[in-house]
Amino acid sequence: MKKLIAVxxxxxxxxxxxxxxxxxxxxxxxxxxxxDVMPLYIDKEGAWWTGDVLAKLESxxxxxxxxxxxxxxxxxxxxxxxxxxxxxxxxxxxxxRKPRRWTPDVAILATxxxxxxxxxxxxxLEIAGIPYTGPGVLGSAVGMDxxxxxxxxxxxxxxxxxxxxxxxxxxxxHPDEVADRVERELQYPVFVKPSNLGSSxxxxxxxxxxxxxxxxxxxxGYDRRLLIEQGVVSPREINCSVLADGQDLRVSxxxxxxxxEAFLSYExxxxxxxxTKGQTGRRIPADLPxxxxxxxxxxxxxxxxxxxxxxxxxxxxxxxPDGSIYVNEINTIPxxxxxxxxxxxxxxxxxxxxxxxxxxxxxxxxxxxxxxxxDTDLIEQFGRGGKVGSKAxxxxx
Numbered sequence: 001m002k003k004l005i006a007v008x009x010x011x012x013x014x015x016x017x018x019x020x021x022x023x024x025x026x027x028x029x030x031x032x033x034x035x036d037v038m039p040l041y042i043d044k045e046g047a048w049w050t051g052d053v054l055a056k057l058e059s060x061x062x063x064x065x066x067x068x069x070x071x072x073x074x075x076x077x078x079x080x081x082x083x084x085x086x087x088x089x090x091x092x093x094x095x096x097r098k099p100r101r102w103t104p105d106v107a108i109l110a111t112x113x114x115x116x117x118x119x120x121x122x123x124x125l126e127i128a129g130i131p132y133t134g135p136g137v138l139g140s141a142v143g144m145d146x147x148x149x150x151x152x153x154x155x156x157x158x159x160x161x162x163x164x165x166x167x168x169x170x171x172x173x174h175p176d177e178v179a180d181r182v183e184r185e186l187q188y189p190v191f192v193k194p195s196n197l198g199s200s201x202x203x204x205x206x207x208x209x210x211x212x213x214x215x216x217x218x219x220x221g222y223d224r225r226l227l228i229e230q231g232v233v234s235p236r237e238i239n240c241s242v243l244a245d246g247q248d249l250r251v252s253x254x255x256x257x258x259x260x261e262a263f264l265s266y267e268x269x270x271x272x273x274x275x276t277k278g279q280t281g282r283r284i285p286a287d288l289p290x291x292x293x294x295x296x297x298x299x300x301x302x303x304x305x306x307x308x309x310x311x312x313x314x315x316x317x318x319x320x321p322d323g324s325i326y327v328n329e330i331n332t333i334p335x336x337x338x339x340x341x342x343x344x345x346x347x348x349x350x351x352x353x354x355x356x357x358x359x360x361x362x363x364x365x366x367x368x369x370x371x372x373x374x375d376t377d378l379i380e381q382f383g384r385g386g387k388v389g390s391k392a393x394x395x396x397x
Contacts (some may be wrong), residue, residue: 005035008106010042013113014201021108029349050239084128106360107132113198118144131364133356139308143332145194156306162230168220189231194223238321240300241338251297256286314338
């Protein structure tokens with residue numbers, strides 16, 4: 001019997017369009033002899049939609065979008081014992097109408113950025129009882145928040161560049177004091193980033209105090225917590241993907257991005273086949289000195305474990321001219337699920353999706369073993385006039 005796989009994408013995020021591309025790639029590559037595919041699109045206002053028309057990239061072009069949504073059904077997520085349900089409430093209207101309901105076996109998350117990669121969607125699916133790919137609420141939240149992520153990495157002895165962080169209000173109320181602190185603790189160039197935002201939106205590079213003021217003003221428009229990082233002069237950017245394979249963590253070949261601007265122009269090659277051709281924007285494997293590839297791969301594993309990631313992730317590194325390696329960030333739902341790193345590493349895109357589905361089901365089964373209720377006569381005691389106070393600590397009771 002085929003499994004019903006919901007592919008969730010879109011969302012209220014600056015990475016909305018990238019998410020659409022990732023989802024189209026996934027839906028094209030899922031094995032149709034094993035799975036029935038259910039597109040679940042979240043529009044920019046937060047409404048959820050499903051329908052076969054949403055499995056076509058053409059539907060999301062500006063001229064076609066409204067007509068496509070008119071053919072789709074607006075749906076809601078309904079927490080249900082024994083497995084979450086996706087329901088079309090419009091189908092309940094009218095005499096003798098039966099509700100349209102779907103119970104996905106697994107949800108593949110193709111959501112990038114805010115609300116989709118930060119633990120919000122993961123929490124909804126946990127409550128709904130729908131198995132899903134990628135990290136849980138904790139790993140997603142830590143992986144999305146740049147400040148907390150770096151705090152965790154540093155606590156685990158994983159090398160990161162020097163950094164400080166401030167609240168937006170500090171900047172608005174005491175900009176000169178903040179600038180003095182930056183110049184006291186870091187050296188130019190510095191990078192200023194909104195802490196909890198995907199993609200490169202809101203990120204600025206400052207070479208001097210004037211540039212710092214501009215970068216801080218821009219970043220403060222996107223988040224209330226701002227990260228200021230020590231820049232690495234003339235770094236090489238190196239990426240490595242990690243895949244949970246049972247209890248093992250597999251690592252991909254390393255890549256060195258060459259031209260990010262070319263990414264979206266590869267739409268047809270990514271979605272319709274020829275996935276390994278035309279990759280002029282990436283150098284795979286990266287040409288690295290002896291021992292550096294292995295060091296990067298081991299740090300990628302450590303970063304994956306540190307935030308309790310799951311499924312597939314991509315870890316981005318900065319390699320300085322003096323040979324120092326720094327973990328820049330981890331992407332817990334990487335664009336295109338990093339298939340382009342796994343295909344030359346010996347894992348096809350369909351095989352990658354199979355492994356993610358298996359991992360999601362295994363995690364769901366494991367969580368189902370946890371005790372989630374505790375029988376007590378507290379209500380009866382309270383009804384009889386008993387005192388209900390603070391819960392005693394296990395260490396003091």
